[in-house]
Amino acid sequence: MSGRFDPDAADRRWQARWEEERCFEADSASDKPKTYVLEMFPYPSGRIHMGHVRNYTMGDVIARYRRMQGHEVLHPMGWDAFGMPAENAAMERKVHPGEWTLANIRAMREQLKRVGLALDWSRELATCDPAYYGHEQALFIDLFEAGLVYRKESEVNWDPVDMTVLANEQVIDGRGWRSGAPVERRKLAQWFLKITDFADELLEGLDSLDNWPDKVRLMQQNWIGKSRGLQFRFALAEPIEDHASVEVFTTRADTIFGASFVAIAADHPLARAVAEKDAEAAAFIEECRAGGTSAAELETAEKKGYRTELEVIHPLDPDWRLPVYIANFVLMDYGTGALFGVPGHDQRDYEFAHKYDLPIRRVMAASTDVASEPIGAEAESAPGVAVNSRFLDGLATEEAAAEVIRRAEEQGWGRGTVQYRLRDWGVSRQRYWGTPIPIVHCPKCGAVPVPRDQLPVVLPEDIDFDRPGNPLDRHPTWKHVDCPTCGGRAIRETDTLDTFVDSSWYFIRFASQPEDRPFDRSEAEKWLPVGQYIGGVEHAILHLLYARFWTRALEHMGEIGITEPFAGLFTQGMVTHETYRAGDGSWLSPDEVRRDGDDWVRIEDGAPVTPGSVEKMSKSKRNTVDPEPMLDRYGADAVRWFMLSDSPPERDLKWSEAGIEGASRFVQRVWRLATAGKPADGKDEMLERQVHRTVAAVGEAIEGLQFNKAVAQLYELTSAIERAAPSATRNEAVRTLVLLIAPMTPHLAEECWALLGNARMIADAGWPAFNPALLVEGQVTLAVQVNGKLRDTLTAPRGLDRAEAEALALASDKVQRQLAGATPRKVIVVPDRLVNIVT
RNA sequence: GCGGACGUGGCGGAACCGGUAGACGCUGGAGACUUAAAAUCUUCUGCCCGUAAAGGGCGUGCGGGUUCAAAUCCCGCCGUCCGCACCA
Numbered sequence: 001m002s003g004r005f006d007p008d009a010a011d012r013r014w015q016a017r018w019e020e021e022r023c024f025e026a027d028s029a030s031d032k033p034k035t036y037v038l039e040m041f042p043y044p045s046g047r048i049h050m051g052h053v054r055n056y057t058m059g060d061v062i063a064r065y066r067r068m069q070g071h072e073v074l075h076p077m078g079w080d081a082f083g084m085p086a087e088n089a090a091m092e093r094k095v096h097p098g099e100w101t102l103a104n105i106r107a108m109r110e111q112l113k114r115v116g117l118a119l120d121w122s123r124e125l126a127t128c129d130p131a132y133y134g135h136e137q138a139l140f141i142d143l144f145e146a147g148l149v150y151r152k153e154s155e156v157n158w159d160p161v162d163m164t165v166l167a168n169e170q171v172i173d174g175r176g177w178r179s180g181a182p183v184e185r186r187k188l189a190q191w192f193l194k195i196t197d198f199a200d201e202l203l204e205g206l207d208s209l210d211n212w213p214d215k216v217r218l219m220q221q222n223w224i225g226k227s228r229g230l231q232f233r234f235a236l237a238e239p240i241e242d243h244a245s246v247e248v249f250t251t252r253a254d255t256i257f258g259a260s261f262v263a264i265a266a267d268h269p270l271a272r273a274v275a276e277k278d279a280e281a282a283a284f285i286e287e288c289r290a291g292g293t294s295a296a297e298l299e300t301a302e303k304k305g306y307r308t309e310l311e312v313i314h315p316l317d318p319d320w321r322l323p324v325y326i327a328n329f330v331l332m333d334y335g336t337g338a339l340f341g342v343p344g345h346d347q348r349d350y351e352f353a354h355k356y357d358l359p360i361r362r363v364m365a366a367s368t369d370v371a372s373e374p375i376g377a378e379a380e381s382a383p384g385v386a387v388n389s390r391f392l393d394g395l396a397t398e399e400a401a402a403e404v405i406r407r408a409e410e411q412g413w414g415r416g417t418v419q420y421r422l423r424d425w426g427v428s429r430q431r432y433w434g435t436p437i438p439i440v441h442c443p444k445c446g447a448v449p450v451p452r453d454q455l456p457v458v459l460p461e462d463i464d465f466d467r468p469g470n471p472l473d474r475h476p477t478w479k480h481v482d483c484p485t486c487g488g489r490a491i492r493e494t495d496t497l498d499t500f501v502d503s504s505w506y507f508i509r510f511a512s513q514p515e516d517r518p519f520d521r522s523e524a525e526k527w528l529p530v531g532q533y534i535g536g537v538e539h540a541i542l543h544l545l546y547a548r549f550w551t552r553a554l555e556h557m558g559e560i561g562i563t564e565p566f567a568g569l570f571t572q573g574m575v576t577h578e579t580y581r582a583g584d585g586s587w588l589s590p591d592e593v594r595r596d597g598d599d600w601v602r603i604e605d606g607a608p609v610t611p612g613s614v615e616k617m618s619k620s621k622r623n624t625v626d627p628e629p630m631l632d633r634y635g636a637d638a639v640r641w642f643m644l645s646d647s648p649p650e651r652d653l654k655w656s657e658a659g660i661e662g663a664s665r666f667v668q669r670v671w672r673l674a675t676a677g678k679p680a681d682g683k684d685e686m687l688e689r690q691v692h693r694t695v696a697a698v699g700e701a702i703e704g705l706q707f708n709k710a711v712a713q714l715y716e717l718t719s720a721i722e723r724a725a726p727s728a729t730r731n732e733a734v735r736t737l738v739l740l741i742a743p744m745t746p747h748l749a750e751e752c753w754a755l756l757g758n759a760r761m762i763a764d765a766g767w768p769a770f771n772p773a774l775l776v777e778g779q780v781t782l783a784v785q786v787n788g789k790l791r792d793t794l795t796a797p798r799g800l801d802r803a804e805a806e807a808l809a810l811a812s813d814k815v816q817r818q819l820a821g822a823t824p825r826k827v828i829v830v831p832d833r834l835v836n837i838v839t
Numbered sequence: 840g841c842g843g844a845c846g847u848g849g850c851g852g853a854a855c856c857g858g859u860a861g862a863c864g865c866u867g868g869a870g871a872c873u874u875a876a877a878a879u880c881u882u883c884u885g886c887c888c889g890u891a892a893a894g895g896g897c898g899u900g901c902g903g904g905u906u907c908a909a910a911u912c913c914c915g916c917c918g919u920c921c922g923c924a925c926c927a
Contacts, residue, residue: 004878043927083927156925167925215843219922222842295923299840329840333924348840422924429925499927540843541922574921613919646851646864652920654851658865666864668878708852712863719863722880783859788908790859817894828907834858838907 005671007635010747014761015116017750023763024063024118028512028526030072036527037063037075038507038566040535040543044079044104044126048111050575050617050655051536053627054643057744058572058707059534060117061644064743065702067118068767074527076510077112077119079105081128082434082499084167090433090465097433098461101128111628116636116746118763123510127502128433132509134456135518136501137438139554141449144439146557148194151447154426155267157292158186162468165430171292178468185289187267190428191437191495195549199224199420201563202548211532211568213650216540223541225421227251230405231336232414234262234312237321240277243270246312246324249335249419253408254400257389258342258363260353262312263305263327265337271326274308281306281326288328303352304328315413316390327352333423343379350379363389364397425546427498430470432463434496442483442490451484457492470494503543504550507533507565521560528560529567532705537571537650544569570705573652575643577623579612587622614654625655637745638664644707644744667748669718670741673734674752680726687724688774690717691733695770698740707744714740739768784809785836786818802829809835 018024028034039059042052056077063075079101086097093100105126112119125132143149157166159176165188170177195202203224206217230253233245246262264271266288275282284306291297305325314320322340329348330339343353343360353360360375364384371387383397392400408414428437436457438450450457460478463471472478472494483490505518507530512523535543544566551565580588580600593600593609600609617624630639642663647653694717701710717737724730735756742749742762753762777798782805784792792814800808806827809815815837828836 040927045927080927084925085927165925168923169926171925219843223923225842293925296840299923301840426924431925498925500924503927536927537844537921538927539922542924543927545924616920648852651845651852656851656865659851662865665878672879708863712853715863781859785859785908788858788906793859826907828858830858830908834908836858836907 005668005748005751007637007667007747008632010751011114011116011631011636014747014750015113017761018116018118018763019121021761022122023761024073024075024120025122026074026076026120026527027072028523032070032072034527035063035066035071035073035532036507036511036530037066037073037532038510038530038534039077040533040539041078041080041503041506042108043083043085044081044101044108045085046104046107048108048627050625050627050643052112053115053639054575054649054653055534055536055572056112056115056117057640057643058570058649058705059532060115060119060640061702061707061743062532062534062705063118064746064763065699065767067763068739068742068765070766073118074123074511075117075119076123077117077121078124078506078510079108079126079128080499080503080506081105081126082133082496082502084169084431084433086433087431087465094465096461096463098128098459101126101433111631114628114631114636115640118746123513125506125509125513127435127499127506130456130458131515132506133435133502134458135509136435136497136505137450137455137457138452139505139518140497140501141438141452142557142559143193143553144449146553148197148553150192150194150424151189152192153187154190154192155185155293156188156190156430158184159468160184164468164470166292168292168294171294171297174291174297182290183292185291185293188428188430190426191439191493192424192426193549193553195425195546196420196422198549198552199226199422201552202422202545205548205552205564209564209567209569212566213569213571216537216544216569216571219540220545223422223545225419227419227421229253229417229419230256230401230408230414231417231419232315232408234315234322234340236324237311237313240310241273243273246270246338247336248338248340249417250340251419252342252345252397252401253404254386254389254392254395254397255342255345255363256314256316256340256404257386257392258344258361259314259322259340260343260349260358260361261323261325261341261356263325263330263339263341263352265330265332266326266328267332268326268330268337270310270324270338271308274310274326278308281308284326288326298331299329301328303348303355305352305356307356315408323358325352325356334421335419344375345379345381347379347381350375361388363387368394425498425500425549427501428495429498430473430494431496432459432465432471434499435502436472437493437495437497439493440481440483440490441493442486442488444488445483445485445490447493448483448485448490454484472496500543500546501550504547505554507547508551508554508560519560525561528562529565532568532570533566534570534572536574540571570649572649573647574616575625575655576614576652577617577625577655579615579621579623581610581612583607583610587620589622616652617655630660634660634664635667635747637748638667641666641711641745645711646708648708649705666715666718667745669722670737670745670748670752673718673721674738674755677731677734677756678726680728680731682727682729684724684727684729687720687727687733688729689777690720691729691736692770692774695736695740695768696772696775699767699770702743710744714744736768738762739765780832782809782832783834784812784815785834786815787838788836791815791818798832800831802831805829805831805835809837 039055063073067073086101089100090097161179161181171183229251231249233247235245266285305327308324310324311321341349343349344362365387366384386392386395386400405416438457440448479492481492508519511527512519554560580593642660697713698710721733738752749762780798782794782796792812822839824837826838
């Protein structure tokens with residue numbers, strides 16, 4: 001056997017063999033140490049993209065590496081199969097969302113298999129399968145019965161032309177994506193999960209997640225947003241109807257004497273009460289409803305307020321009155337939906353005060369000496385000492401806040417509280433392609449869960465997408481049912497669950513999938529928590545927080561014995577590619593352009609092309625690279641190798657033709673080494689050391705998910721073997737190299753392994769060991785600096801003491817020339833590394 | 840607007856905990872092999888001064904600072920990217 005490595009034949013041969021031998025089916029009864037490696041499961045959009053290939057290759061390297069270390073590995077794959085794109089396809093192409101989704105799954109499964117992933121396909125699942133979502137409905141009922149589910153009104157984006165709810169993604173510049181009509185916010189009764197009950201736990205749990213990136217923990221911490229402060233009621237100077245006061249929350253009780261106004265949310269009950277008698281207020285509130293619900297949109301909107309005729313009394317001064325505004329920047333969802341504004345020390349309040357001509361007082365300063373300085377062009381939010389604040393004067397920010405809270409509690413007008421930015425999780429979606437919420441609304445009995453023996457509540461197949469809106473809601477029969485409790489006529493809930501619910505427990509179902517219940521506790525606990533979870537950083541907050549919540553909720557209900565689902569987390573970067581634009585601004589695919597001198601032109605007609613920036617692969621920018629033709633052309637191993645090379649995995653990876661060519665060359669180089677071996681004797685000590693160093697370094701790199709470093713090490717070893725003269729060591733080195741590349745380029749490794757005379761598959765081989773004694777070199781290179789600048793490097797035996805190193809450095813011609821007779825003032829020696837001579 | 844990250848040659852990146860900046864790969868140059876091409880191999884490749892060598896200077900987004908020594912630590916800018924609760 002010789003010549004070129006034939007990836008096509010090798011890919012097929014070994015993929016078939018792994019499948020036949022059920023190599024990667026996880027055995028929960030095994031007594032080996034267990035490892036659960038999981039990548040975020042894909043949405044079946046139609047075809048796999050390079051991002052998937054990168055993600056799954058990384059997980060695969062870990063899975064195969066752990067296997068070689070003797071672990072029993074669970075590495076499953078499934079489909080996050082509910083979601084909007086299937087409904088859009090249904091509308092555009094008149095195809096049933098289910099059919100579309102299942103066809104996509106079939107296509108993507110075949111594509112994924114060609115990557116040669118060590119996956120346990122026997123556990124494959126799709127969330128759109130009633131066999132999955134039926135269990136999800138059972139879990140939802142468990143949560144319901146445990147009091148963790150409730151119903152309340154909440155705002156949605158409403159398209160007044162299509163008469164439908166829009167996702168934030170479907171609101172473009174404040175307009176509906178199809179109708180183009182300005183979007184409004186509208187209230188709807190929806191189901192919520194009490195994630196806020198777990199706010200503290202979820203926050204504290206972050207401390208235990210040592211194998212998560214710090215940035216993700218920090219983002220989650222900020223998202224939960226725990227803050228301590230003062231909650232109190234401002235009494236209304238003249239009460240109206242049932243309102244005698246407004247409750248506010250502040251984290252800056254120390255600035256209470258700097259208050260200039262009180263602002264309430266547009267949908268605050270008091271605002272509504274005002275609007276009943278005040279047509280202008282009603283109009284303002286109406287105006288505030290324009291636009292979408294997304295935070296980015298709300299917070300970048302122009303700050304506007306409406307001054308009501310109400311006034312409140314300052315809690316610490318009965319003669320002090322503050323005006324009450326209805327303001328569009330106050331969120332009903334955070335705190336109490338009302339706040340007091342301190343323009344001197346909060347930038348948003350400052351701008352508001354400027355606009356509405358409200359007083360801007362200084363109640364805090366760097367020191368009491370500057371108490372009379374006016375506030376300048378910006379609010380001063382940094383802590384300092386209280387000034388112009390009566391009994392608080394001179395107290396530091398924190399003490400002043402504590403003092404106000406103390407008095408409030410003593411005098412009974414307020415109390416110290418903890419607030420969270422985190423809001424409860426709204427899970428209702430007014431859409432078809434999702435898990436039906438297993439609830440029946442009965443006019444007599446209220447909201448009644450569907451009895452468990454009637455699960456799953458299956459989506460009806462006969463639906464139409466001719467009109468916008470939820471087909472479940474307008475289905476002629478599906479929603480009309482008898483109440484499970486009283487048997488009277490009732491209405492089935494027609495909202496479906498947020499798809500984040502589907503992905504909040506799939507990792508448990510992978511670990512254990514009995515037919516009659518969501519999972520078997522002891523079976524699941526054999527594998528959980530997931531040892532290494534890998535996915536995009538875009539999931540850093542929502543998905544990961546929801547999955548953590550769900551797991552804790554199950555733990556609270558006594559259904560599982562773990563609190564954190566993912567012990568290790570890694571967030572990988574995106575795959576990017578160049579972009580190009582034609583003269584008319586339309587995007588061109590990189591295949592459609594070529595270089596012409598210093599310019600770019602369209603191949604078809606030579607028209608000039610403007611190269612754009614390197615961006616995330618996306619259909620709209622036409623810069624995607626379809627993995628399948630690459631697998632055809634270069635084989636799975638070259639594609640995998642390229643995905644792991646160059647860029648650190650947490651950063652973006654730029655796809656390039658040159659890069660994949662380079663990867664392909666490496667595959668052939670290893671093949672040549674494996675095929676060219678001849679029996680030889682003799683020891684090559686240098687090479688032996690390098691082999692041991694590489695084994696150590698590659699193992700360490702893989703464990704640290706630094707695949708690019710492992711790749712660089714393997715390149716170096718390959719070059720060293722190529723250069724080395726024939727010897728027994730060299731032959732052994734080739735064997736070791738093949739083992740080391742096995743997790744990354746498994747087909748090549750299997751092929752070489754067989755060629756080297758091994759009967760068993762490399763998939764079942766052990767990871768090579770290294771001798772720590774061989775990692776340390778006897779000689780070191782000493783850097784010699786004069787005044788911090790490198791002047792010479794010297795080879796010296798390891799372990800020289802300071803005096804010897806100094807003497808050696810001073811003996812250098814180059815050093816003497818730099819010193820030019822001057823006497824060193826000081827000499828710094830870092831053993832076995834560096835000598836710095838300071839004059 | 841709020842929160843989080845990132846910034847090193849022509850390009851992707853490496854550099855342990857403050858100690859030789861540029862490993863490894865790509866691209867490009869020169870050469871070998873070949874009738875030729877591909878493939879492969881050898882070799883050079885941060886910038887500037889120097890014909891070359893020797894040697895020297897500059898250099899990790901920008902401006903300061905700490906230190907014998909800074910890509911790394913501190914302060915202040917600039918730029919890019921990600922998330923923001925109904926995209927998945």
